[in-house]
Amino acid sequence: MVMKMYGYMGKILRVDLTTNKIKLESLEEDVIRNYLGGTGIATNIIYHELPPETDPLSRENKLVFATGPLTGTLAPMTCRYVVAGKSPLTGIWGEADSGGFWAAELKYAGFDAIIVEGASKTAIYLWVCDGNAVVKDAKHLWGMDTFETEESIKKETDSKAKVASIGQAGENLVKLSVITNDGGRVAARSGLGAVMGSKKLKAIAVKGEKKVEVADPEMLKELRKQITEDLRSRPPVQALSKYGTGAYLDGMLEERNLPLKNWLQNTWDEKSAISLSGVGIAETIRTAMRSCYGCPVGCEKVVRVKEGQFLTEEGRGPEYETVAALGSLCLNSNIEAIAKSNDLCNRYGLDTIEAGTIIAFAMECYERGILSKSEVGRELKWGDGEAIVELVSMIAMRDGFGDTLAEGVKGAAERIGRGASQFAMHVKGSSICMHDPRVRKPIGFNYATLPTGAYHGKVLPPKPSPDSSMASMVAEGQDFEEVVDCLTMCRFAFHMAFGAISREYVPKLILAVTGRKIDLRELKEIGERIVNMKRIFATKLGITRKDDLLPRRFKEIPRVRGDISMTIDAETMLPEYYKIRGWDENGIPRRETLEKLGITHLGGM
Numbered sequence: 016m017v018m019k020m021y022g023y024m025g026k027i028l029r030v031d032l033t034t035n036k037i038k039l040e041s042l043e044e045d046v047i048r049n050y051l052g053g054t055g056i057a058t059n060i061i062y063h064e065l066p067p068e069t070d071p072l073s074r075e076n077k078l079v080f081a082t083g084p085l086t087g088t089l090a091p092m093t094c095r096y097v098v099a100g101k102s103p104l105t106g107i108w109g110e111a112d113s114g115g116f117w118a119a120e121l122k123y124a125g126f127d128a129i130i131v132e133g134a135s136k137t138a139i140y141l142w143v144c145d146g147n148a149v150v151k152d153a154k155h156l157w158g159m160d161t162f163e164t165e166e167s168i169k170k171e172t173d174s175k176a177k178v179a180s181i182g183q184a185g186e187n188l189v190k191l192s193v194i195t196n197d198g199g200r201v202a203a204r205s206g207l208g209a210v211m212g213s214k215k216l217k218a219i220a221v222k223g224e225k226k227v228e229v230a231d232p233e234m235l236k237e238l239r240k241q242i243t244e245d246l247r248s249r250p251p252v253q254a255l256s257k258y259g260t261g262a263y264l265d266g267m268l269e270e271r272n273l274p275l276k277n278w279l280q281n282t283w284d285e286k287s288a289i290s291l292s293g294v295g296i297a298e299t300i301r302t303a304m305r306s307c308y309g310c311p312v313g314c315e316k317v318v319r320v321k322e323g324q325f326l327t328e329e330g331r332g333p334e335y336e337t338v339a340a341l342g343s344l345c346l347n348s349n350i351e352a353i354a355k356s357n358d359l360c361n362r363y364g365l366d367t368i369e370a371g372t373i374i375a376f377a378m379e380c381y382e383r384g385i386l387s388k389s390e391v392g393r394e395l396k397w398g399d400g401e402a403i404v405e406l407v408s409m410i411a412m413r414d415g416f417g418d419t420l421a422e423g424v425k426g427a428a429e430r431i432g433r434g435a436s437q438f439a440m441h442v443k444g445s446s447i448c449m450h451d452p453r454v455r456k457p458i459g460f461n462y463a464t465l466p467t468g469a470y471h472g473k474v475l476p477p478k479p480s481p482d483s484s485m486a487s488m489v490a491e492g493q494d495f496e497e498v499v500d501c502l503t504m505c506r507f508a509f510h511m512a513f514g515a516i517s518r519e520y521v522p523k524l525i526l527a528v529t530g531r532k533i534d535l536r537e538l539k540e541i542g543e544r545i546v547n548m549k550r551i552f553a554t555k556l557g558i559t560r561k562d563d564l565l566p567r568r569f570k571e572i573p574r575v576r577g578d579i580s581m582t583i584d585a586e587t588m589l590p591e592y593y594k595i596r597g598w599d600e601n602g603i604p605r606r607e608t609l610e611k612l613g614i615t616h617l618g619g620m
Contacts (some may be wrong), residue, residue, distance in 0.1 A: 021230040022084035022529040023047065027056075028126045028148055030141060032214050033074060033133030035150045042127050049613065051501035051541055052083035054110065056128050057099035061108075062548045062614070067555040071103040072188060072213040074134035080121070080179075080219070081129075083503035087122035087227040087308075089239050090524050091246075092505040094118060094307035102205040103213075104190045104369070104423045105444035107553045108466045109205030113179075114307040115197030117221065118503060120177040124223030135215040140180075142172055143221045153217040157186060160362035161195035162330075164218055173222045180218035181208045182364030184411040188212050189421040191369035191410070199331030199361040200307070204445065204470055206423065208364045230530030238527055242508070242520055243311040251513040252312055258293030259304065259316040261335030264343075265289050271574040271581065272454045274344045276397060277375040278440055278447070278568055281575050287348035291338045300354055302329055312507065318354050325355035325404065333357040333367070336471055339449035340371025341403055345378060352400025356407050363411035368471065372446035373424045374406050379438045385431065391416045440566050443468030443558065452565055453574045453581040460489050463563050463585040464592060466549035472496070472506060486592035494542030501541065544612040547596075547604050551614075559601045563589055 020042075029038040042056070050059045057079040069075045078100040085093035096118035102109025121129070125146035138153040151171075156164050165178040177197060184192035185208030192208030193201045211217075229235055246252045254262045267273040268288040275283050289295050293316070300320055306313035316332030333341070333353055341347065341356045360367045380386040381395035388394055392415045395402055409417025419427050424446055428439035440447045445468025452459020462469035495518065499506050502521070507513050522533050550558075565585050573580040593600065597608030609615045 019228075020044075020047075021228055022088065023052070024122055024125050024127050024225065024227070026126050026146070027128045027130060028143065029130040029132070030148065030150070031133040032131065032135040032139065032150070032216060035135075037148050037150070047084075049541065049544065051498070051538075052086075052127065053081050053095075053503040054097045054099065054112075054497060054500035055541060055545055056081040057097050057110070058545050058548050060128075060130060061099050061101075062552060065101060067101075067552050069101055071101040071106065071109070071210060074132075074214070076101050076210055076213070078131040078207065078210055078214075079128060080131075081503075082118045082122055082127055083501055084529050085502050085504065085524060087119040088229055088528055089232075089235050089309065090504075090528060091239050091242050091309055091311050092508045093503060094309055095503040095505060096121065096202070097500055097503060098194060098202050098207055100207055100210050102207065102444075102467070103188070103209040104206035105425075105468050107443060107468070107556050107558060108549045109207055109210075110467055110470075111194070111202035111204045111207055112472065112500060112503070113194070113196055113200045113202040114310075114505060115177075115200035116308045117177040117179050117196040117200075119308045120221045120223060122223075122227050123225050124221045125225050129219065131214065131216060134213060138215045138217050140168060140218040140220060141216065143219065143223075144173070144176075145223050145225065156217050158183065161364050162198060162362055165198060168218055168220045172220055176220045176222040178218050178220045180364075181211045181216075182362055182411070184364040184421075185209055185212035187411065187413045187421070189365065189411060189413065190423045190426060191366045191373070191421070192364050193366050195361060195364050201361065201364075201366075203366040203368065204472075205467060206366070206369075229528045231527045234527040235524070238520065238523055242516060245516050246311060246508065249513065254293075255314045255507065255513055256304070256312050258297055259314045259332070259334065260293065261291070261338050262293035264292035264295075264335075264338070269576075270454060271576045272451045274339050274449050274451060276346050277344060277379045277438065278451070278566075279379070279572065280346070283343065283346070284348070288343070290348055291342045291350055291353065296332060296350060299350060301332060307505070310505065314507070320351045320354050323351060324401070325349075325351040327355055327358045330358055331361060336449045337367040337371070340368045341374070342371075344371050344375045344449070345403060346397040347400050347403055348398065349400035352404055355404050356400075359404065359407045359411070363407070365407065365411055368448055369423060369446050370407055370410060372440060373410070373420045373427060374403055376424050376428070376435075376439055377406070377420060380431065380435050383438070385433050385435050437567070440568065441469065442565060443562050445469045447566070451574055452569045452583050452585075456583050457485060457489055457492070459565060459569065459583045460485055460585050460588055460592075461493065463565050464489065464589075465493070466546070466553040466558070472500075484591060486588050487595055490592060490595045491539075493546055494539050497542035497545040498538045501545070540612070544614060547609060547612055548614055550598070550602075551604055551609070554603045559603065560589060560593075563602055
């Protein structure tokens with residue numbers, strides 16, 4: 016007799032866009048046991064089905080959209096979905112996640128995950144509703160931005176449908192393109208919007224009336240009450256609810272954690288930092304705050320620029336990473352220009368971290384004489400908000416010099432040549448995120464060792480203890496982050512900067528929703544298994560110790576605070592990290608490590 020599957024819909028939708036064949040598959044119990052959900056489901060599929068050497072923009076690449084067992088239930092902060100495939104930006108493991116309402120609606124439509132494979136010859140979108148799916152013509156949508164696409168599809172299908180789509184950047188195979196849902200929530204990293212573009216898949220719209228059954232509704236209600244009260248009692252969470260991410264950029268500046276001038280500059284005008292902070296935004300262009308599905312925090316800013324050259328309609332405002340990337344990293348203190356750039360990125364479907372980094376890189380190359388006005392098409396000076404807005408459009412449309420920048424910071428540097436690569440701030444092709452590795456060393460070492468390259472989400476090292484080394488903290492944090500992404504929870508619930516609720520809530524939530532008894536040790540093993548699978552995928556593509564490094568700038572140019580001079584040399588920490596991981600001296604997982612975790616499909620040393 017098959018046991019009832021609480022917390023899961025039990026179905027995966029597989030769509031072959033070459034043949035328009037749609038297949039319903041069961042979510043197997045051993046997959047749930049070993050991979051839990053979310054990134055675990057996606058990793059298991061990509062690891063076993065996609066040869067690492069696959070061209071990211073070929074029909075052979077796959078995209079897996081996956082939810083977790085807590086998604087669509089009363090469990091708080093479980094609004095996210097994960098999407099994975101081979102990255103066009105980095106050429107290795109690609110992964111991104113997004114909040115909003117799309118993930119819960121996919122569960123209500125009857126599915127835990129969607130596998131997209133093959134490629135259509137003409138533009139299409141996928142309509143998923145109440146356990147069924149159909150491929151629909153999207154030729155009339157091609158060329159629209161993500162907001163226009165969402166509005167049009169809702170008119171064609173259901174006004175309450177949730178839509179994940181690409182804009183012109185994805186259509187143009189821009190390697191920093193994203194997947195946008197719910198009017199500005201984005202699965203932003205790895206350039207996976209370009210994979211949708213290569214498949215001529217404009218959007219996936221979902222709608223359903225099914226319910227996610229849970230094992231113990233009363234226990235779940237009590238846990239939601241406890242977690243909500245716990246979160247709301249914490250001053251950092253209160254600030255997050257009031258001002259959103261980046262509430263106090265002046266504090267980030269004082270700490271020397273705020274990125275400046277492509278990571279070259281040590282300090283900046285305090286008034287500029289305050290004007291870009293959540294507090295500053297609240298006093299100028301913010302109109303409201305709102306929440307993702309089931310979230311008791313509500314950190315999303317709504318903004319509007321009512322007049323002037325950077326006029327924007329009311330919509331989702333810039334998060335911290337965006338403000339830093341399109342602002343301080345480029346020495347741009349104009350919040351209206353940042354809001355306009357952010358709005359364009361959301362509409363075109365561009366990663367704001369990658370966009371800000373590539374623009375800061377171009378500004379430095381221009382300052383150093385590597386790039387000229389004739390090559391770029393305009394002057395490119397630090398702090399020029401108008402130039403940033405223009406470059407965002409050029410990148411999305413691959414217009415003029417934007418075609419070079421559309422390759423991402425690593426690819427653009429290689430195309431430009433003339434020594435430009437030394438000014439490209441990335442790890443494995445993925446741009447350094449907006450926390451300074453010299454100041455936040457665990458975050459910096461985490462950037463260096465992730466199989467995706469630098470990733471702003473995977474930053475959950477535990478609270479340090481006297482006997483914890485940097486390497487052990489980061490390894491443990493990475494394992495737990497994979498568990499969070501298996502559950503598709505918002506990592507703000509566990510982030511040290513926001514008070515970090517107890518990890519002991521996780522097995523309790525799993526028990527209440529699924530009826531499964533599992534402890535943190537078992538969850539850690541699931542996380543470790545997923546880390547190793549992604550790493551093996553990367554090593555098959557030549558990623559080794561030589562790639563687990565930060566740009567030299569962070570080792571050679573210090574950030575200075577008072578008498579403290581801060582740098583980071585990730586290489587010195589790699590031997591201990593590899594030993595903890597059970598990898599060899601080149602960072603390749605040993606066969607006995609894979610055997611212990613039950614994963615030997617792609618081999619090991």
